Amino acid sequence: MNAIEVKGLRKTYRGDEAVRGIDLVVRRGEVFALLGPNGAGKTTTVEILEGHRRRSGGEVRVLDADPATAGRAWRARIGVVLQDADDAAELTVAEMVRHVAGFYPDPRPVAEVIDLVGLTEKRGSRIRSLSGGQRRRVDVALGIVGRPELLFLDEPTTGFDPAARRQFWELIRALAGEGTTILLTTHYLEEAEALADRLAVLSGGLVVAEGTPATLGGRATAGAVVRWRADGVTRTEHVADPTELIRKLVAEDADLTTLTVTRPTLEDTYLDLIGAKR
Numbered sequence: 001m002n003a004i005e006v007k008g009l010r011k012t013y014r015g016d017e018a019v020r021g022i023d024l025v026v027r028r029g030e031v032f033a034l035l036g037p038n039g040a041g042k043t044t045t046v047e048i049l050e051g052h053r054r055r056s057g058g059e060v061r062v063l064d065a066d067p068a069t070a071g072r073a074w075r076a077r078i079g080v081v082l083q084d085a086d087d088a089a090e091l092t093v094a095e096m097v098r099h100v101a102g103f104y105p106d107p108r109p110v111a112e113v114i115d116l117v118g119l120t121e122k123r124g125s126r127i128r129s130l131s132g133g134q135r136r137r138v139d140v141a142l143g144i145v146g147r148p149e150l151l152f153l154d155e156p157t158t159g160f161d162p163a164a165r166r167q168f169w170e171l172i173r174a175l176a177g178e179g180t181t182i183l184l185t186t187h188y189l190e191e192a193e194a195l196a197d198r199l200a201v202l203s204g205g206l207v208v209a210e211g212t213p214a215t216l217g218g219r220a221t222a223g224a225v226v227r228w229r230a231d232g233v234t235r236t237e238h239v240a241d242p243t244e245l246i247r248k249l250v251a252e253d254a255d256l257t258t259l260t261v262t263r264p265t266l267e268d269t270y271l272d273l274i275g276a277k278r
């Protein structure tokens with residue numbers, strides 16, 4: 001069964017088309033990442049799926065309802081982490097989480113949520129006194145407190161330090177392990193690679209590629225670059241499959257201590273897909 005089905009989605013802002021007819025399917029239980037440069041239409045798409053923006057055209061089903069008309073019972077089944085969440089700065093972390101928990105029929109215990117996002121030491125601190133990354137963790141806490149079936153995360157780890165980002169990845173994996181469907185947008189390719197079962201690249205309001213992190217944009221069949229040193233000179237060959245070349249080098253008794261085999265990273269593939277100059 002699918003958690004999200006989108007057909008021909010369009011959004012126009014005062015005559016400018018920000019989303020120009022996209023199709024997407026996110027299956028239940030899947031972690032799906034939306035990538036794309038600034039202005040590609042990611043937030044617009046996600047906020048239409050959350051029911052926070054009106055679409056100009058196309059069909060949208062989210063948990064078997066149209067977000068434009070779905071009611072409170074539907075809203076209680078989804079969790080949202082907005083890009084620019086406006087927290088009540090005077091409340092403490094625990095007060096804020098408890099307040100939002102009150103909107104849901106079966107919330108997670110407040111202390112558990114605060115622990116999951118790594119803010120236990122800050123539970124009594126006012127939100128305005130937190131750092132940017134800590135506030136972002138509060139946003140994530142508010143998104144998961146209602147035990148959502150479907151969680152939307154718009155650039156969830158912006159401002160996180162590397163350790164916090166790894167901790168967040170573990171949280172996402174744990175939620176996915178419980179069966180939560182997750183749609184996230186991110187500018188961090190390694191985040192998409194670490195978390196996503198499937199991903200789509202948006203550019204100029206269109207889906208320009210879709211696949212798994214391993215296969216996106218023909219990555220799996222993109223070939224390899226083999227480098228090694230021979231007679232003091234670095235040699236480089238581009239090959240579809242490095243097996244034959246490496247056999248030959250072994251047979252020739254070449255010095256393989258410097259051998260490297262590299263394939264395009266997800267970031268290389270992504271930059272090619274969006275037509276960025278490298």
Ligand SMILES: Nc1ncnc2c1ncn2[C@@H]1O[C@H](COP(=O)(O)OP(=O)(O)OP(=O)(O)O)[C@@H](O)[C@H]1O
Pocket residue numbers: 013018036037038039040041042043044045
């Ligand atoms: N409320 C709005 N009114 C008018 N234009 C808007 C509005 N929101 C977004 N846009 C325009 O729609 C386009 C897509 O914006 P959107 O925020 O969806 O992109 P994005 O992919 O999320 O970008 P980013 O990576 O910077 O967050 C942009 O050209 C933007 O200027």
